[in-house]
Amino acid sequence: MNVGFVGLGIMGKPMAGHLIAGGHTLFLKTRREVPAELVAAGGTACATAKEVAEKSDVVITMVPDTPDVEAVLFGEDGIAEGLSAGKTVVDMSSISPIATKAFAEKIAARGAAYLDAPVSGGEVGAKNASLTIMVGGDEATFDKVKPLFELMGKNVTLVGPTGAGQSTKVANQIIVALTIGAVAEGLLFASKAGADPAKVRQALTGGLATSRILELHGERMIRRTFDPGFRIELHQKDLNLALEGAKSLGLALPATAVAQQLFSVCVANGGKAWDHSGLARALEIMSNHEIADAS
Amino acid sequence: MNVGFVGLGIMGKPMAGHLIAGGHTLFLKTRREVPAELVAAGGTACATAKEVAEKSDVVITMVPDTPDVEAVLFGEDGIAEGLSAGKTVVDMSSISPIATKAFAEKIAARGAAYLDAPVSGGEVGAKNASLTIMVGGDEATFDKVKPLFELMGKNVTLVGPTGAGQSTKVANQIIVALTIGAVAEGLLFASKAGADPAKVRQALTGGLATSRILELHGERMIRRTFDPGFRIELHQKDLNLALEGAKSLGLALPATAVAQQLFSVCVANGGKAWDHSGLARALEIMSNHEIADAS
Numbered sequence: 079m080n081v082g083f084v085g086l087g088i089m090g091k092p093m094a095g096h097l098i099a100g101g102h103t104l105f106l107k108t109r110r111e112v113p114a115e116l117v118a119a120g121g122t123a124c125a126t127a128k129e130v131a132e133k134s135d136v137v138i139t140m141v142p143d144t145p146d147v148e149a150v151l152f153g154e155d156g157i158a159e160g161l162s163a164g165k166t167v168v169d170m171s172s173i174s175p176i177a178t179k180a181f182a183e184k185i186a187a188r189g190a191a192y193l194d195a196p197v198s199g200g201e202v203g204a205k206n207a208s209l210t211i212m213v214g215g216d217e218a219t220f221d222k223v224k225p226l227f228e229l230m231g232k233n234v235t236l237v238g239p240t241g242a243g244q245s246t247k248v249a250n251q252i253i254v255a256l257t258i259g260a261v262a263e264g265l266l267f268a269s270k271a272g273a274d275p276a277k278v279r280q281a282l283t284g285g286l287a288t289s290r291i292l293e294l295h296g297e298r299m300i301r302r303t304f305d306p307g308f309r310i311e312l313h314q315k316d317l318n319l320a321l322e323g324a325k326s327l328g329l330a331l332p333a334t335a336v337a338q339q340l341f342s343v344c345v346a347n348g349g350k351a352w353d354h355s356g357l358a359r360a361l362e363i364m365s366n367h368e369i370a371d372a373s
Numbered sequence: 374m375n376v377g378f379v380g381l382g383i384m385g386k387p388m389a390g391h392l393i394a395g396g397h398t399l400f401l402k403t404r405r406e407v408p409a410e411l412v413a414a415g416g417t418a419c420a421t422a423k424e425v426a427e428k429s430d431v432v433i434t435m436v437p438d439t440p441d442v443e444a445v446l447f448g449e450d451g452i453a454e455g456l457s458a459g460k461t462v463v464d465m466s467s468i469s470p471i472a473t474k475a476f477a478e479k480i481a482a483r484g485a486a487y488l489d490a491p492v493s494g495g496e497v498g499a500k501n502a503s504l505t506i507m508v509g510g511d512e513a514t515f516d517k518v519k520p521l522f523e524l525m526g527k528n529v530t531l532v533g534p535t536g537a538g539q540s541t542k543v544a545n546q547i548i549v550a551l552t553i554g555a556v557a558e559g560l561l562f563a564s565k566a567g568a569d570p571a572k573v574r575q576a577l578t579g580g581l582a583t584s585r586i587l588e589l590h591g592e593r594m595i596r597r598t599f600d601p602g603f604r605i606e607l608h609q610k611d612l613n614l615a616l617e618g619a620k621s622l623g624l625a626l627p628a629t630a631v632a633q634q635l636f637s638v639c640v641a642n643g644g645k646a647w648d649h650s651g652l653a654r655a656l657e658i659m660s661n662h663e664i665a666d667a668s
Contacts (some may be wrong), residue, residue: 118483175566186485198580210580214568235576238568245566246573249559253582256555259628264544267615270622271470271540273509273533281530285493285505288549289584319560327565329660332631333554340627365624 080105081226082134084127084150084157084172086113089197090140092204093170093230095119098231107131111144127153131160136223137167143315150183163189168223170211171194172251174319175244176326178214182240191219192240196247197231199265200308208232247325251316255337255354257291262358262369267298269369275300293371295355297370307353314341315352375400376521377429377451378639379445380466381408384492385435386524387431387499390502395524400428422448426455431518432462438610439468446476458484463518465506467546467643469614470539471621474647477535486514487535491542492526495603503527507545509537509653543618550632550649555609557653557664560594565663570595590650596663602648609636611646 079102083094085109094116094315098104104121107130112123124130131137137157139150139368147169151157157167167185169178169192182192193215203209205219209231212222220236227234237246262286268278282288298304317338324331343360344352352359364369374397378389381403381501387395389411393399399416401407402425407418408533419425422445426432432452434445446452452462462480464487477487486645488510498504504526508515515531532541559582563573574591583637593599612633638655639647647654657663 105469123588132494148450198582210576212573212576229403231581233576235562235572237572237576241566242563242568245563245568246576248566249563249568249573250577250580250582252562253555253559253577253587256558256628257552257582257584260551260555263626263629264548266624267547267622267626268532268537268540268544270624271536271543271618273537273540274543277530277532278507278544281528281541282545282548284528285491285545286547286585286589287552289552289586290581291584292548294581323566324562327562329561329662330656331558331562332635332656333628334558335552336627336631361625363626366584367624 079103079226079295080134080136082130083140084108084130084137085138085140086116088201089147089204091116093140094121096207096369097230098228102226105130126155127157127315128155128160128363131157131165136178136226137165139167139169139171141171144177145169147173147181148177152184158185158188161185161190162203165217166191166223168193168194168195168249169194170197172247172316173244175241175248175323178244191215193219193223194241194243195227196243198247198250199231203231210297211235212237212243212246214238214244248316248320251313252320252331252334255313255317255357256333257289258295258355258357259333259337259340261296262291262299262361265296265369266358266361266365266367269371270365270367275369297354299358302358304352304356306351307355310341310344310349310352310354310356311350313343313354314338317341374521375429377425378435379403379409379425380435382435383496384499386411388435389501390415391524392521395441397521400425400557404615418623421450422452423450423455426452426460430460431521434462434464436464436466436664438466442466442468442476443472447479448544453480453483456480456483456485461486461488461514461518463490465492466517467542467611468539470536470543470618473539474536476584479526486510487537487620488514488518489538491538492521493542494526495547496620498526506530507532507538509533509535509539517610542546543587543615546608547615547626547629549586550608550612551628552584553590553631553650553652555634556568556584556587556591557594557656560591560664561653561656561660561662564666565660565662571665593648593650594653599647599651599654602650603647604645605636605639605647605649605651609633612636643649
């Protein structure tokens with residue numbers, strides 16, 4: 079298949095590499111120069127996103143944020159200018175579910191299909207082709223693109239209509255942030271009350287409190303390793319999508335609002351680049367006690 | 374070993390049964406009549422908790438709340454009156470970590486040792502002898518009682534000095550409540566934004582958002598099965614221990630405070646006997662949208 083790929087950063091570069099390795103013909107564009115190894119592997123660098131769209135059946139975008147998607151789709155020499163009927167745009171960035179619906183409508187007006195397909199699993203998942211891919215759109219388009227998704231990820235799910243992929247990614251980021259907060263408040267209480275936090279984590283593992291976060295981020299809180307990982311400033315962007323989305327949908331998300339404020343406590347204390355497990359630092363600063371302290 | 378067991382309710386009865394089956398000589402007391410099957414199995418019913426303590430080397434208590442422990446320990450004809458040097462009191466109830474420290478001091482004044490050893494795993498864990506047991510106290514006493522714990526549970530951990538077992542149980546209840554809230558806010562957002570919540574749960578399972586709560590309680594939210602399970606009014610009691618404890622320890626637990634308020638929204642809407650997964654109902658009522666609704 080002729081596949082376009084716009085955005086070849088930490089995530090996009092290995093993802094595009096998997097598509098080339100899977101036998102597809104790739105047309106590439108990114109803000110900087112297209113990585114030489116993708117060209118050496120057989121990919122074609124294009125001058126504009128418009129040119130990528132002209133040469134491709136499916137165009138994938140993987141850029142940082144909502145305005146970036148808008149720019150590569152609808153800016154000058156953007157993807158929309160190179161689209162024609164029967165083509166498909168697949169946005170794998172993590173952006174606003176509400177903006178996504180508007181983008182899909184504008185793409186549909188040009189006769190092209192649109193999927194939103196954000197991922198989780200980070201750089202490691204992108205390199206290992208083990209990403210979780212959450213897809214919104216119609217089933218026929220999903221079935222057409224699914225072979226490409228399966229070259230990049232392991233758990234590929236059509237979760238609903240346009241925007242549902244982005245909404246699921248936001249839900250993922252809500253659950254992850256709030257579970258980090260859950261583990262942090264639990265370990266902080268136990269530590270301050272005199273229990274050994276490492277033994278507490280061990281005692282709770284396997285029971286109802288078990289989570290991937292207790293396992294990974296709980297250990298980071300105990301070992302004091304707050305290097306990213308996933309940066310707090312990025313998780314703040316995601317919770318902002320959650321809280322803005324909740325406002326426009328008419329939903330109350332009180333614990334998400336608290337988690338966002340705790341991330342702000344981190345930022346106020348120099349932590350915007352801490353791993354998101356550093357949310358525990360906010361509670362520690364507020365309570366003047368570290369989880370790893372003897373009480 | 375001669376083992377006393379005071380409190381033979383839903384949890385205590387099967388736990389005492391495992392000790393009898395393990396070859397120990399049991400002396401029994403409970404508010405109502407001692408269950409006939411425990412006597413038939415070889416246990417001895419006693420008239421008072423004092424008598425239980427007189428006849429036993431280790432006395433276990435398993436009663437509902439802090440005042441109940443205080444009553445069976447220090448009330449008229451209570452355990453304290455029957456203790457002598459070398460005996461051990463093991464409180465397996467879930468009660469205040471702070472009261473626990475005071476109880477242990479009063480028991481120590483009579484020359485006896487004290488362990489706090491609350492459990493998680495519920496009625497099923499009690500019946501299957503698969504409880505998680507979180508123990509506070511000194512190592513020598515723990516080693517002496519460990520063979521009894523291993524007849525009742527699978528994951529037995531000494532987590533710190535006196536009170537640390539209760540603090541760990543509180544930490545467990547904090548993490549469980551807040552993880553329920555995490556899953557509820559995530560699924561509510563995704564549902565209202567148009568994704569299929571069952572597919573969202575499936576897509577997130579296996580990733581960073583994975584937890585036992587997403588698996589079990591997430592499914593209850595989607596299937597609308599809010600029968601206990603673990604009742605909201607009991608979880609409110611546990612979060613009260615967390616928030617009172619945090620106040621006296623000088624800790625801020627903002628997300629725990631929010632979760633307690635959400636449980637109160639449930640109670641205000643007739644939900645004190647709902648399963649704790651019903652915390653999602655509070656968010657649904659506040660937002661006028663059910664997770665299982667099509668958006």
